[in-house]
Amino acid sequence: MTDLHVPAADTAPGTPVPDVPEPPGTPTLPVPVTKMTTEPRTRRMRIDSLRRVVVEAREHGSYRALVRHGAYMAGGARILTRRAWDARTTARHERFMRVAEAAGNEEMVQKWEQRAYAYRFARHKRRMDLLQMAINLPKAVFTTTVAGSGVLLMLGIMLAWYNHDVRDVLTPMATVIEFVGWVAFIAGVVWEPLLYSLPAIALAGLWAVGRAQRTAPTWALPADGDERDVVPDxxxxxxxxxxxxxxxxxxxxxxxxxxxxxxxxxxxxxxxxxxxxxxxxxxxxxxxxxxxxxxxxxxxxxxxxxxxxxxxxxxxxxxxxxDPGVLTKPVPPWPLLTDGTTDFFRGVPVALNARGEQVIGRLMAANYLIAGIMGSGKSSLVVALLLGAMLDPLVEIDVHVLAYNSDYDPMRPRLRSLIKGDDDEHVVAAMDTLRALASEVSRRGQELERIGTDTKVTREMAERDPSMRPRIVVFDEVHELFSHKEHGKEAKELALKVTKKARKTAIMLLWITPDADAASLPRGISKTVSHRVAFAINDHQGNDAILGTGMHKNGYSATTLVAGEDVGTAMAAGFGKTPGLIRSYFVRKEAGVDEVTPVVDRAVALRDGVAPAPADPAFAPADHLADIAAVLGHEPKMLTLDVLHGLKDRNPVEYGSWSPRDLKAVLDDAGHGDYKTGGGKMHVSLDRILDAIAARDYDLDEEGGTEE
The missing domain is CATH 3.30.980 (Threonyl-tRNA Synthetase; Chain A, domain 2)
Incomplete structure (x- = not known):
């Protein structure tokens, strides 16, 4: 290597510098390396070394355990501090207000503002009460001491009088003093160990909270740890x-x-x-x-x-x-299994929803489309519907099963007709029933017009005129009818026509099929029926054919249900304002267990007059709006809490467990909205409740579609 040669100061720019030979014996020196050259390399080496140290430390079990348990305690302290802060301040209210404001929900913002105001008011009142208590404490202690001493002295006098010994006057007081001494002795023994153990107890509590909430870094968790929790926060x-x-x-x-x-x-x-x-x-x-x-x-x-x-x-x-496992547990027994009657015009209990609430299957002004692959449990819902309807002696039921199965055989004594089979003669019989239904719907419509009513058949009308009694017609395995080469087209036209017109005439239809494609169902049938139930379905096209277009896209899908496992569970629309999961009651009829026949026998007895039906059915679903109106009476408005108490007094079974939130949910669903007086207190308005009842009845009249 050679030294670097720099041109002299007086050398003109651009003049080449001649090579100057090295003097003999001059030592060769290395080229100096600048700091700028070595610093990046050194920094990278240090970073890589530090990274290796960190990785090795993370992989070391002791270090990971130290970080994990330390993070548990730190996280537990943070969580408990936040909980305490939320409990003592309006921080939680402010947080929810920000969430509601970000979502554009002004109504929820106002509600949380009201709750924050109520909390601050209650907190101020508590503080004033504590201050007043501190002021009154000396007087209360003095009064209590004097009164207690007087009582003890009186007991001593009575004891001395009884024992004829004046020394017994002070015996009760001495006993109390001795008791206080023993308490002080025990406290003195326990106090010091407790005092020393408090920090350990506090740290253990922090650790437990942090461990439950998984506050440690992911890499520090146990190798077999899982940060998931059963609580979906x-x-x-x-x-x-x-x-x-x-x-x-x-x-x-x-x-x-x-x-x-x-x-x-x-x-x-x-x-x-x-x-x-x-x-x-x-x-x-x-x-x-x-x-x-x-x-x-x-x-x-x-x-x-x-x-x-x-x-x-x-x-x-x-x-x-x-909750884990709650939807796989057995459904409770059917409410009408051992006793009770029903009313076709009020509905029957058929299932529970996902939240465990009872689902009422409406019969009047209703038609059902039920589908699901074999083994999904369609018959459980159908049996609950039909058995419930049978317990109204006015109801007449006809069943066409275009297959050979025994699901309806136990109900035969109460059925007006039962036709089973998939031959041409059975298809012809189903067609005859459809044509007769079309004529029956027209006749009942003319009768309603003749008597001067444009609403619907009522129970009083059905009791007075046997020709207007409620009818239920079941078409099971109906794909055999709609896909028939000769009668399929006419069957689809008649099915749509009858379904659209039958809602006011007390004629109810059940269309049941395992297939859910265009060839098996009339076009638009799912738009016409009021209740659509999909048990286990193989694909989203079939799901939407039952529940309606776009239901799978919006998450209302039965494609994840498994036949043979989720038996009796279905996605349903028409039982409430929004679709949802239902679990049908299961009335069993199997080897060694027959729950169907006793119900059918009761229904036959009711129909034949052996046990006349009471004036009011034994089972009647609660009408929340009607009950609220009854509680209000002639009062134009009433405090919400007073209405809640009135509902509990009126029907403890239905409303005994209700909270203000349950009542508010019913009022919101009815469109009642918030109603406050000048004092800012929540009230229930009689006019709004009556308007909601009228709107609901109008919706029921208009439900089911109109003929196009």
Missing amino acids: ENAIMRALSKLGIAPLNAALKEGWKARWVQPSTRSGNGWHAQLQLPEGVPVEMIADKKQILAHNLMRKPIEVWPTEPRDQAGVLDLWVA
Whole structure:
């Protein structure tokens, strides 16, 4: 190597510098390395070394355990501090107000403002009470001491009088003093160990809270640890969503998308309910398609997780998560299994919804489309409907089963007719019934017009005129009829015609099929019937053919139900304002157990007059709006809490467990809304309740479609 030669100062620019030979014996020196050259390399080496140290430390079990348990205690302290702060301040109210404000829900913002005001008022009152108590404490202590001493002295006098010994006057007081001494002695013995153990107890409590909430870093958790929790809170839901493998959702999370909770995760029935506004490019359909993975991430079975989209909130994920195992437990016995009668015009109990609430199957002004593959439990719902209807002696039932099965054989004594088989003669018999129904619907419509009513058949009318009595006609395995080469086209036309016109005439139809394609069902039948029930379905086309177009896309899908496992469980529409999961009652008829025949015998006895039906049916679903109106009476308004107390007095069985939230839910569903007086207190308005009842009755009259 050679030294670097620098041109002399007087050398002109651009003049070449001649090579100057080295003097003999001059030592060769290395080229000096500058700091700028060595610093990046040294820094990289240090960073790599530090990274290796960190990785090795993370992999070391002792270090991971130290970090994990330390994080548990720190996280537990943070969680308990936040809980205490929320309990002592309005921080929780402010947080929910911000969530509601971000979601644009002004009504919810006002509600949380009211709750925050009520909390501050109650807190101020408590503080004033404590201050007043501190002022009154000396007087109270003095009064209590004097009174207690007087009582003890009086007892001593009585004891001395009885024993004829004046020394017994002070015996009660001495006994109390001795007792206080023993308490002080025991406290002195226990106090010091307790005092020394308090820090350990506090640390153990912090550790337990932190461990339950998984506050340690993921890499520090045990090798077999799982950060998932059975409680689907906001954090658990976000973790579950982030691991669905949905590219637009993952991209939004990487870009810093923050969740907007329309409704934070709250307890609802026997599960949890939350509503989350999804980011752009992530429709609810994407979440619904990943339902099995979502359920796994939330430590649930697919049947226990239902991601849907509300009708009035586009882009919002409505997530309901059941408690583990609650939807696989047996359904309670059918309420009418051993006694009771029904009223066709009020409905019958047929199922429970996902929250464990009873579902009433309406019969008047109703028609049913029920579908599901073999073994999914369609017959459980049909049997509950028919047995309930039989317990009204006015009802007449005809059944056509275009197959050979024995589901309806136990009910034969109470049926007006039962025709089974899939031969041409059975198809012809079903066609004759359809044609007769078309004529019957027209005749009843003319009769209603003749008597001057444009509403519908009533019970009084049916009791007075046998020709207007309620009728139920069942067409099971109906795909055999609609796909028949000779009669299929006419059958579809008649089915639509009768279904559209029968709603006011007390004629109810049940269309039942395992197939749900265009060839098996008339076009538009799902739009015409009032109740649509899908048990286990193989594909989303069949799901939408039953429940309606777009239902699978919005998360209302029966494709995740499994025949043979989720027996009697279905996705249904028409039983409430929004579709939802139902679990049918199961009235058993199998080897060694026959629950159907006793019910049929009771129904036959009622029909034949052996045991006349009471004036009012033994079973009648509660009419919440009518009960509220009855509690109000002639009062134009009443405090909400007073209405709740009145409902509990009126029907303790139905309303005994109701809270103000339950009453508010009914009022909101009815469109009552918030109603306050000048004092700011919540009231219930009689006019609004009566308007809601009138609107509901009008909707029932208009339900089921009109003939086009």
